[in-house]
Amino acid sequence: MLAARMVGGDSPLDRAMARFAAGEDAALAEVYDLGASAVFTFLQRLCRDKPLAEDLTQETFLRIHRARGLYRQGAPVLPWAYTIARRLFLDSVRSRRSEVQDSFGDPSGTERLSPRNMAGESRSAEELLADAELAQAVDDALAQIPEAQASAFRLLKGEGLSIAEVAAVMGTSKGAVKLRAHRAYVALRTLLGQRVEGKGQ
Amino acid sequence: MSILERPSANARDRFLQIAARQTTSRPHAWVRRVFLASFGTTAWLVTMLLVLGIRRDWNDLPMPGLATTIGGLLAAAVLASLIGLGRGRSMVGSTTEALSIVAWATPLLLLLLVTAVDPLGPSTVATKATPVGYLLHAWPCALLVFLIALPFMGIGLFVRRELVLSRPGLAGACLGLAASTWAHLLIRVHCPLGGVEHAVLGHLLPLLPLMVLGAWAMRRR
Numbered sequence: 001m002l003a004a005r006m007v008g009g010d011s012p013l014d015r016a017m018a019r020f021a022a023g024e025d026a027a028l029a030e031v032y033d034l035g036a037s038a039v040f041t042f043l044q045r046l047c048r049d050k051p052l053a054e055d056l057t058q059e060t061f062l063r064i065h066r067a068r069g070l071y072r073q074g075a076p077v078l079p080w081a082y083t084i085a086r087r088l089f090l091d092s093v094r095s096r097r098s099e100v101q102d103s104f105g106d107p108s109g110t111e112r113l114s115p116r117n118m119a120g121e122s123r124s125a126e127e128l129l130a131d132a133e134l135a136q137a138v139d140d141a142l143a144q145i146p147e148a149q150a151s152a153f154r155l156l157k158g159e160g161l162s163i164a165e166v167a168a169v170m171g172t173s174k175g176a177v178k179l180r181a182h183r184a185y186v187a188l189r190t191l192l193g194q195r196v197e198g199k200g201q
Numbered sequence: 202m203s204i205l206e207r208p209s210a211n212a213r214d215r216f217l218q219i220a221a222r223q224t225t226s227r228p229h230a231w232v233r234r235v236f237l238a239s240f241g242t243t244a245w246l247v248t249m250l251l252v253l254g255i256r257r258d259w260n261d262l263p264m265p266g267l268a269t270t271i272g273g274l275l276a277a278a279v280l281a282s283l284i285g286l287g288r289g290r291s292m293v294g295s296t297t298e299a300l301s302i303v304a305w306a307t308p309l310l311l312l313l314l315v316t317a318v319d320p321l322g323p324s325t326v327a328t329k330a331t332p333v334g335y336l337l338h339a340w341p342c343a344l345l346v347f348l349i350a351l352p353f354m355g356i357g358l359f360v361r362r363e364l365v366l367s368r369p370g371l372a373g374a375c376l377g378l379a380a381s382t383w384a385h386l387l388i389r390v391h392c393p394l395g396g397v398e399h400a401v402l403g404h405l406l407p408l409l410p411l412m413v414l415g416a417w418a419m420r421r422r
Contacts, residue, residue, distance in 0.1 A: 023228040028220060032213060040208045054212045058219070065220045067363045069230025072288050079291040084365045168291040171367030173298055 013077050017064075021071035031077070032061050038159060039081050045139060045154060046089050046147075056092065060085045079165040086151060086169060141191035145184055152177050153184035226363055231288070234360045238286075241356045246387065249349055253391040270389060273314045277307050278382040285375030285415075286360050294366035295375075303375050307382065308408060315400040335398045342392055342403030346384045350411050353380035358418060370416040377415025381408035 013034040020027035039060050044053035063084045064077070142150040148170065155166045156177070166181075167174045284303045287295040294300070357376040366372050385404050392404070 021228060029213075029217060032216060036213070036216075037207050041206050044206060054208045057208050058212060058216045061216055062220060062223060063363070063365055065223060066225050067292075067365075069226030069228050070234075070288065070292075070364055072231070072292060075288070075290065075292045077292075080293055080365075083291070083293040083367045087365055087367075165291060168289065168293050168296065168367055171293070171297055171371075173296075176297075 010074070011076070011078075014074070017071060017077045018073050021068050021073070028065060031064070035077060035081055036061065038078060039085050042082060042154065042159060043085050043089060045142070045158070046086070046151065047092075048139075048143065052092065056085060056088045059088055063088075076165065078159070079161060079169050082155060082159070082161070082169045083171075090147075137192060137195055138188065141188050141195075142184070144191060145187045149180045149184040149187065152180035153188070156181050238356045238360045242282075242353060242383065245349075245352050245356075246383065249387050250390065253345075253387065255390055256393040258393055259390075270314060271386070273310065274382060274386040274389060277310050278379055278386060281307050281375055281379035281382055282357070285372055285379050286357055288364065292364070294364070294368060294372045297368055297371065300368055300371040300375055304371060304378065304412075307378050308405075311382065311385065311405055311408070312401070315405055316397050335402055338394060339399055339403035339406075342388055342394070342399070343407045346381060346388050346404060346407040347411065349387055350377075350380040350384035350407065353383045354411070354415055354418070357415075361419065366419070369419040373415040373417070373419025374412040375415070376419065377411035377413070378408055380415065381411040 011034075013031065016027050016030040016034055020031055036057055040053055040057040043056050043060075044050060047053055047056070060081055064081060142153065151170060152166055155161045155169060156163070161169065163174050163177050167177045170177065170180075172180075281303050284295045284299050287299075289295050354376060357380065361372075361376075385408070388404050392399075394403070
Protein backbone atom coordinates (compact mmCIF):
# COMPACT_ATOMS: atom_id res chain seq x y z
CA MET A 1 0.00 0.00 0.00
CA LEU A 2 1.44 3.30 -1.00
CA ALA A 3 0.46 5.79 1.61
CA ALA A 4 0.84 9.53 1.58
CA ARG A 5 0.63 10.70 5.15
CA MET A 6 0.55 14.00 6.89
CA VAL A 7 3.01 14.23 9.70
CA GLY A 8 2.11 17.68 10.89
CA GLY A 9 -0.21 18.27 13.80
CA ASP A 10 -3.42 18.02 11.82
CA SER A 11 -3.44 14.60 10.18
CA PRO A 12 -6.40 12.22 10.63
CA LEU A 13 -4.23 10.30 13.11
CA ASP A 14 -3.58 13.43 15.17
CA ARG A 15 -7.27 14.30 15.17
CA ALA A 16 -8.19 10.77 16.25
CA MET A 17 -5.60 10.96 19.05
CA ALA A 18 -6.98 14.33 20.15
CA ARG A 19 -10.47 12.81 20.41
CA PHE A 20 -9.11 9.80 22.31
CA ALA A 21 -7.18 12.04 24.70
CA ALA A 22 -10.29 14.12 25.27
CA GLY A 23 -12.13 11.04 26.52
CA GLU A 24 -13.62 9.34 23.45
CA ASP A 25 -12.64 5.70 24.13
CA ALA A 26 -13.81 4.44 20.75
CA ALA A 27 -11.18 6.58 18.99
CA LEU A 28 -8.42 4.21 20.21
CA ALA A 29 -9.16 1.70 17.44
CA GLU A 30 -8.97 4.54 14.92
CA VAL A 31 -5.61 5.67 16.34
CA TYR A 32 -4.30 2.13 15.96
CA ASP A 33 -5.71 1.69 12.46
CA LEU A 34 -4.22 4.98 11.26
CA GLY A 35 -0.83 4.65 12.92
CA ALA A 36 -0.02 0.96 13.28
CA SER A 37 0.99 0.40 9.66
CA ALA A 38 3.65 3.11 9.71
CA VAL A 39 5.04 1.98 13.07
CA PHE A 40 4.93 -1.70 12.12
CA THR A 41 6.71 -1.04 8.81
CA PHE A 42 9.36 1.05 10.56
CA LEU A 43 9.91 -1.64 13.19
CA GLN A 44 9.94 -4.50 10.74
CA ARG A 45 12.60 -2.80 8.65
CA LEU A 46 14.55 -2.07 11.80
CA CYS A 47 14.48 -5.56 13.30
CA ARG A 48 13.67 -7.68 10.21
CA ASP A 49 11.53 -9.95 12.35
CA LYS A 50 7.78 -9.84 11.82
CA PRO A 51 6.60 -11.36 15.13
CA LEU A 52 8.93 -9.08 17.08
CA ALA A 53 7.79 -6.08 15.04
CA GLU A 54 4.15 -6.96 15.84
CA ASP A 55 4.91 -7.26 19.55
CA LEU A 56 6.78 -3.96 19.60
CA THR A 57 4.01 -2.25 17.62
CA GLN A 58 1.49 -3.47 20.19
CA GLU A 59 3.66 -2.24 23.06
CA THR A 60 4.15 1.11 21.32
CA PHE A 61 0.40 1.70 21.14
CA LEU A 62 -0.10 0.44 24.68
CA ARG A 63 2.38 3.10 25.84
CA ILE A 64 0.46 5.72 23.88
CA HIS A 65 -2.74 4.40 25.45
CA ARG A 66 -1.26 4.71 28.95
CA ALA A 67 -0.11 8.27 28.25
CA ARG A 68 -3.50 9.30 26.88
CA GLY A 69 -4.10 12.06 29.42
CA LEU A 70 -0.67 13.56 28.83
CA TYR A 71 -1.19 14.16 25.11
CA ARG A 72 -0.82 17.77 24.03
CA GLN A 73 -3.56 18.73 21.60
CA GLY A 74 -2.09 19.29 18.15
CA ALA A 75 1.13 17.38 18.75
CA PRO A 76 2.05 15.10 15.82
CA VAL A 77 1.50 11.49 16.91
CA LEU A 78 3.80 9.68 14.47
CA PRO A 79 7.13 11.12 15.69
CA TRP A 80 6.00 10.25 19.22
CA ALA A 81 5.13 6.69 18.16
CA TYR A 82 8.43 6.31 16.27
CA THR A 83 10.33 7.45 19.37
CA ILE A 84 8.59 4.87 21.55
CA ALA A 85 9.04 2.18 18.89
CA ARG A 86 12.73 2.89 18.41
CA ARG A 87 13.35 2.94 22.17
CA LEU A 88 11.49 -0.37 22.59
CA PHE A 89 13.51 -1.84 19.75
CA LEU A 90 16.80 -0.73 21.29
CA ASP A 91 15.69 -2.12 24.68
CA SER A 92 14.78 -5.44 23.07
CA VAL A 93 18.16 -5.55 21.33
CA ARG A 94 19.90 -4.96 24.65
CA SER A 95 17.89 -7.59 26.49
CA ARG A 96 17.72 -10.17 23.71
CA ARG A 97 20.87 -9.37 21.80
CA SER A 98 21.64 -12.86 20.67
CA GLU A 99 18.08 -13.64 19.54
CA VAL A 100 17.82 -10.41 17.60
CA GLN A 101 21.16 -11.03 15.95
CA ASP A 102 19.77 -14.34 14.76
CA SER A 103 16.78 -12.59 13.24
CA PHE A 104 19.07 -10.16 11.36
CA GLY A 105 20.21 -13.18 9.41
CA ASP A 106 16.72 -13.91 8.07
CA PRO A 107 17.24 -13.62 4.32
CA SER A 108 13.71 -14.37 3.16
CA GLY A 109 11.66 -11.21 3.65
CA THR A 110 9.38 -12.69 1.03
CA GLU A 111 6.07 -11.75 2.62
CA ARG A 112 7.29 -8.25 3.38
CA LEU A 113 8.27 -7.63 -0.18
CA SER A 114 5.72 -9.74 -1.98
CA PRO A 115 3.94 -7.88 -4.79
CA ARG A 116 0.52 -8.43 -3.21
CA ASN A 117 1.60 -6.22 -0.32
CA MET A 118 2.50 -3.39 -2.61
CA ALA A 119 0.26 -0.80 -4.14
CA GLY A 120 0.02 -0.16 -7.86
CA GLU A 121 -1.69 -3.39 -8.87
CA SER A 122 -1.89 -2.16 -12.42
CA ARG A 123 1.88 -1.99 -12.82
CA SER A 124 3.66 -4.69 -14.75
CA ALA A 125 5.12 -7.71 -13.01
CA GLU A 126 8.61 -6.66 -14.17
CA GLU A 127 8.26 -3.22 -12.57
CA LEU A 128 6.98 -4.71 -9.33
CA LEU A 129 9.81 -7.22 -9.30
CA ALA A 130 12.39 -4.50 -9.94
CA ASP A 131 10.88 -2.42 -7.11
CA ALA A 132 10.94 -5.40 -4.79
CA GLU A 133 14.55 -6.19 -5.68
CA LEU A 134 15.59 -2.57 -5.16
CA ALA A 135 13.74 -2.41 -1.83
CA GLN A 136 15.42 -5.64 -0.77
CA ALA A 137 18.84 -4.30 -1.83
CA VAL A 138 18.29 -1.06 0.10
CA ASP A 139 17.08 -2.99 3.15
CA ASP A 140 20.12 -5.27 2.97
CA ALA A 141 22.45 -2.29 2.63
CA LEU A 142 20.75 -0.47 5.53
CA ALA A 143 21.19 -3.55 7.70
CA GLN A 144 24.96 -3.24 7.20
CA ILE A 145 25.33 0.33 8.42
CA PRO A 146 25.00 1.58 12.03
CA GLU A 147 21.46 1.66 13.41
CA ALA A 148 21.52 5.42 14.02
CA GLN A 149 22.40 6.15 10.40
CA ALA A 150 19.89 3.63 9.04
CA SER A 151 17.10 5.02 11.25
CA ALA A 152 17.85 8.59 10.21
CA PHE A 153 17.66 7.55 6.56
CA ARG A 154 14.45 5.53 7.01
CA LEU A 155 12.65 8.23 8.95
CA LEU A 156 13.67 10.97 6.52
CA LYS A 157 13.24 9.18 3.23
CA GLY A 158 11.01 6.23 4.09
CA GLU A 159 8.57 7.80 6.51
CA GLY A 160 8.78 11.37 5.23
CA LEU A 161 9.44 13.08 8.55
CA SER A 162 11.10 16.49 8.64
CA ILE A 163 14.66 16.87 9.92
CA ALA A 164 13.34 18.47 13.12
CA GLU A 165 10.95 15.54 13.68
CA VAL A 166 13.67 12.97 13.07
CA ALA A 167 15.89 14.85 15.53
CA ALA A 168 13.08 14.65 18.11
CA VAL A 169 12.53 10.93 17.46
CA MET A 170 16.21 10.09 17.69
CA GLY A 171 16.98 12.43 20.54
CA THR A 172 19.69 14.30 18.73
CA SER A 173 20.30 17.65 17.07
CA LYS A 174 19.22 18.58 13.54
CA GLY A 175 22.86 18.83 12.51
CA ALA A 176 23.51 15.30 13.73
CA VAL A 177 20.50 14.02 11.76
CA LYS A 178 21.82 15.63 8.58
CA LEU A 179 25.24 14.12 9.20
CA ARG A 180 23.85 10.64 9.90
CA ALA A 181 21.60 10.77 6.84
CA HIS A 182 24.51 11.94 4.70
CA ARG A 183 26.68 9.10 5.98
CA ALA A 184 23.85 6.68 5.26
CA TYR A 185 23.56 8.02 1.67
CA VAL A 186 27.30 7.62 1.15
CA ALA A 187 27.28 4.10 2.60
CA LEU A 188 24.22 3.14 0.55
CA ARG A 189 25.77 4.49 -2.63
CA THR A 190 28.90 2.47 -1.99
CA LEU A 191 27.07 -0.74 -1.05
CA LEU A 192 24.57 -0.53 -3.91
CA GLY A 193 27.39 0.36 -6.32
CA GLN A 194 29.27 -2.74 -5.27
CA ARG A 195 26.13 -4.77 -5.83
CA VAL A 196 25.68 -3.37 -9.37
CA GLU A 197 29.34 -4.01 -10.15
CA GLY A 198 29.00 -7.53 -8.81
CA LYS A 199 26.03 -8.18 -11.09
CA GLY A 200 27.87 -6.67 -14.09
CA GLN A 201 30.73 -9.07 -13.65
CA MET B 202 5.66 8.23 0.38
CA SER B 203 6.33 4.81 1.81
CA ILE B 204 5.37 1.21 1.20
CA LEU B 205 3.47 0.32 4.36
CA GLU B 206 2.62 -3.06 5.76
CA ARG B 207 -0.07 -3.86 8.28
CA PRO B 208 0.19 -5.89 11.45
CA SER B 209 -2.14 -8.88 11.39
CA ALA B 210 -5.83 -8.61 12.32
CA ASN B 211 -5.07 -10.84 15.32
CA ALA B 212 -2.50 -8.34 16.55
CA ARG B 213 -5.07 -5.56 16.31
CA ASP B 214 -7.66 -7.56 18.27
CA ARG B 215 -5.08 -8.52 20.87
CA PHE B 216 -4.02 -4.88 21.28
CA LEU B 217 -7.60 -3.68 21.77
CA GLN B 218 -8.28 -6.43 24.33
CA ILE B 219 -5.16 -5.60 26.36
CA ALA B 220 -5.84 -1.87 26.12
CA ALA B 221 -9.37 -2.39 27.44
CA ARG B 222 -7.92 -4.03 30.57
CA GLN B 223 -5.03 -1.59 31.02
CA THR B 224 -5.33 1.39 33.34
CA THR B 225 -4.67 4.66 31.60
CA SER B 226 -4.11 8.26 32.60
CA ARG B 227 -7.36 10.21 32.64
CA PRO B 228 -8.05 13.02 30.17
CA HIS B 229 -6.24 16.26 31.07
CA ALA B 230 -3.94 14.35 33.44
CA TRP B 231 -1.02 16.54 32.37
CA VAL B 232 -2.71 19.75 33.53
CA ARG B 233 -3.53 18.17 36.88
CA ARG B 234 0.02 16.88 37.27
CA VAL B 235 1.57 20.26 36.49
CA PHE B 236 -0.78 21.91 38.97
CA LEU B 237 0.06 19.32 41.64
CA ALA B 238 3.78 19.63 40.92
CA SER B 239 3.66 23.43 41.22
CA PHE B 240 1.72 23.13 44.46
CA GLY B 241 4.07 20.45 45.80
CA THR B 242 7.17 22.47 44.91
CA THR B 243 5.80 25.60 46.58
CA ALA B 244 4.66 23.67 49.65
CA TRP B 245 8.07 21.97 50.04
CA LEU B 246 9.88 25.31 49.60
CA VAL B 247 7.74 27.03 52.22
CA THR B 248 7.93 24.10 54.64
CA MET B 249 11.72 23.89 54.44
CA LEU B 250 12.01 27.66 54.74
CA LEU B 251 9.93 27.53 57.94
CA VAL B 252 11.92 24.58 59.28
CA LEU B 253 15.39 25.91 58.43
CA GLY B 254 14.70 29.61 58.92
CA ILE B 255 16.23 32.61 57.21
CA ARG B 256 19.93 33.44 57.80
CA ARG B 257 20.43 35.65 60.80
CA ASP B 258 22.27 38.40 58.94
CA TRP B 259 19.46 38.74 56.35
CA ASN B 260 18.63 42.34 57.24
CA ASP B 261 22.26 43.40 56.88
CA LEU B 262 22.64 42.05 53.35
CA PRO B 263 22.84 44.51 50.44
CA MET B 264 19.51 44.63 48.61
CA PRO B 265 20.86 44.63 45.00
CA GLY B 266 23.05 41.60 45.74
CA LEU B 267 20.20 39.81 47.42
CA ALA B 268 17.88 40.44 44.49
CA THR B 269 20.53 39.27 42.02
CA THR B 270 21.15 36.03 43.88
CA ILE B 271 17.53 35.15 44.58
CA GLY B 272 16.37 36.27 41.13
CA GLY B 273 19.17 34.39 39.35
CA LEU B 274 18.60 31.17 41.29
CA LEU B 275 14.83 31.39 40.86
CA ALA B 276 15.15 31.96 37.10
CA ALA B 277 17.63 29.08 36.75
CA ALA B 278 15.41 26.72 38.76
CA VAL B 279 12.26 27.59 36.82
CA LEU B 280 14.03 27.35 33.44
CA ALA B 281 15.67 24.00 34.25
CA SER B 282 12.32 22.66 35.52
CA LEU B 283 10.42 23.79 32.43
CA ILE B 284 13.00 22.45 29.96
CA GLY B 285 13.65 19.24 31.91
CA LEU B 286 9.96 18.44 32.31
CA GLY B 287 8.58 19.84 29.05
CA ARG B 288 6.65 17.51 26.75
CA GLY B 289 8.15 19.14 23.67
CA ARG B 290 6.51 19.68 20.32
CA SER B 291 6.34 15.95 19.57
CA MET B 292 5.57 14.58 23.06
CA VAL B 293 9.10 13.21 23.45
CA GLY B 294 10.54 15.91 25.68
CA SER B 295 12.41 19.12 24.99
CA THR B 296 14.84 19.21 22.08
CA THR B 297 18.38 17.96 22.54
CA GLU B 298 19.68 21.49 21.91
CA ALA B 299 17.50 22.99 24.68
CA LEU B 300 18.38 20.23 27.15
CA SER B 301 22.10 20.53 26.38
CA ILE B 302 22.08 24.31 26.78
CA VAL B 303 20.33 24.03 30.16
CA ALA B 304 22.62 21.20 31.31
CA TRP B 305 25.74 23.27 30.54
CA ALA B 306 24.59 26.84 31.09
CA THR B 307 22.81 26.42 34.43
CA PRO B 308 25.82 25.12 36.39
CA LEU B 309 27.93 27.88 34.82
CA LEU B 310 25.33 30.48 35.79
CA LEU B 311 25.25 29.15 39.35
CA LEU B 312 29.03 29.14 39.50
CA LEU B 313 29.05 32.72 38.24
CA LEU B 314 26.52 33.75 40.89
CA VAL B 315 28.53 32.04 43.61
CA THR B 316 32.01 33.13 42.57
CA ALA B 317 32.04 36.29 40.47
CA VAL B 318 28.95 38.02 41.81
CA ASP B 319 28.92 36.59 45.35
CA PRO B 320 26.27 39.12 46.23
CA LEU B 321 25.28 37.80 49.61
CA GLY B 322 28.31 39.42 51.13
CA PRO B 323 31.03 38.16 53.41
CA SER B 324 30.50 35.45 55.96
CA THR B 325 29.14 36.36 59.37
CA VAL B 326 30.59 33.15 60.75
CA ALA B 327 34.33 32.54 60.70
CA THR B 328 35.52 29.54 58.70
CA LYS B 329 38.91 27.93 59.07
CA ALA B 330 40.95 28.72 55.99
CA THR B 331 42.28 25.20 55.54
CA PRO B 332 40.97 22.57 53.15
CA VAL B 333 39.85 20.42 56.07
CA GLY B 334 38.13 23.39 57.65
CA TYR B 335 36.24 24.15 54.43
CA LEU B 336 35.17 20.52 54.11
CA LEU B 337 34.06 20.34 57.73
CA HIS B 338 31.82 23.37 57.25
CA ALA B 339 30.67 22.31 53.79
CA TRP B 340 29.47 18.76 54.25
CA PRO B 341 26.36 19.51 56.38
CA CYS B 342 25.21 22.04 53.75
CA ALA B 343 25.98 19.61 50.91
CA LEU B 344 24.01 16.85 52.63
CA LEU B 345 21.15 19.25 53.30
CA VAL B 346 21.05 20.39 49.65
CA PHE B 347 21.02 16.74 48.53
CA LEU B 348 18.23 15.73 50.91
CA ILE B 349 16.11 18.82 50.20
CA ALA B 350 16.46 18.21 46.46
CA LEU B 351 15.18 14.61 46.57
CA PRO B 352 11.48 15.51 46.98
CA PHE B 353 11.80 18.00 44.10
CA MET B 354 13.17 15.19 41.97
CA GLY B 355 10.36 12.89 43.08
CA ILE B 356 7.85 15.52 41.99
CA GLY B 357 9.54 15.73 38.59
CA LEU B 358 9.50 11.96 38.14
CA PHE B 359 5.81 11.92 39.08
CA VAL B 360 5.04 14.49 36.37
CA ARG B 361 7.04 12.49 33.82
CA ARG B 362 5.38 9.12 34.53
CA GLU B 363 4.24 7.19 31.42
CA LEU B 364 6.00 9.50 28.97
CA VAL B 365 8.72 8.04 26.77
CA LEU B 366 11.47 10.56 26.11
CA SER B 367 13.91 10.65 23.25
CA ARG B 368 16.74 11.75 25.61
CA PRO B 369 15.80 10.39 29.05
CA GLY B 370 19.33 10.67 30.41
CA LEU B 371 19.74 14.31 29.46
CA ALA B 372 16.21 15.20 30.60
CA GLY B 373 16.91 13.43 33.90
CA ALA B 374 20.15 15.38 34.32
CA CYS B 375 18.18 18.61 33.79
CA LEU B 376 15.64 17.43 36.36
CA GLY B 377 18.44 16.76 38.87
CA LEU B 378 19.84 20.17 38.06
CA ALA B 379 16.46 21.82 38.61
CA ALA B 380 16.00 19.98 41.92
CA SER B 381 19.45 20.95 43.15
CA THR B 382 18.89 24.58 42.09
CA TRP B 383 15.64 24.76 44.11
CA ALA B 384 17.53 23.30 47.08
CA HIS B 385 20.45 25.66 46.46
CA LEU B 386 18.01 28.59 46.59
CA LEU B 387 16.73 27.46 50.00
CA ILE B 388 20.16 26.86 51.45
CA ARG B 389 21.40 30.23 50.17
CA VAL B 390 18.58 31.90 52.09
CA HIS B 391 19.31 29.82 55.19
CA CYS B 392 23.10 29.44 55.40
CA PRO B 393 25.02 32.42 56.88
CA LEU B 394 28.41 31.12 55.79
CA GLY B 395 29.91 33.22 53.03
CA GLY B 396 33.00 32.60 50.99
CA VAL B 397 33.43 31.08 47.57
CA GLU B 398 34.91 27.83 48.88
CA HIS B 399 31.97 27.08 51.15
CA ALA B 400 29.42 28.04 48.50
CA VAL B 401 31.05 25.85 45.86
CA LEU B 402 31.68 22.82 48.08
CA GLY B 403 28.58 23.01 50.26
CA HIS B 404 25.92 24.53 48.02
CA LEU B 405 26.94 23.88 44.43
CA LEU B 406 28.76 20.57 44.39
CA PRO B 407 25.70 18.42 45.24
CA LEU B 408 24.29 19.24 41.82
CA LEU B 409 26.72 16.75 40.27
CA PRO B 410 25.44 13.63 42.10
CA LEU B 411 21.89 14.93 41.70
CA MET B 412 22.33 15.25 37.93
CA VAL B 413 23.73 11.71 37.78
CA LEU B 414 20.89 10.44 39.98
CA GLY B 415 18.28 12.20 37.83
CA ALA B 416 19.74 10.75 34.64
CA TRP B 417 19.84 7.27 36.16
CA ALA B 418 16.27 7.48 37.52
CA MET B 419 14.84 8.75 34.23
CA ARG B 420 16.63 6.12 32.16
CA ARG B 421 15.43 3.32 34.41
CA ARG B 422 11.75 4.17 34.09
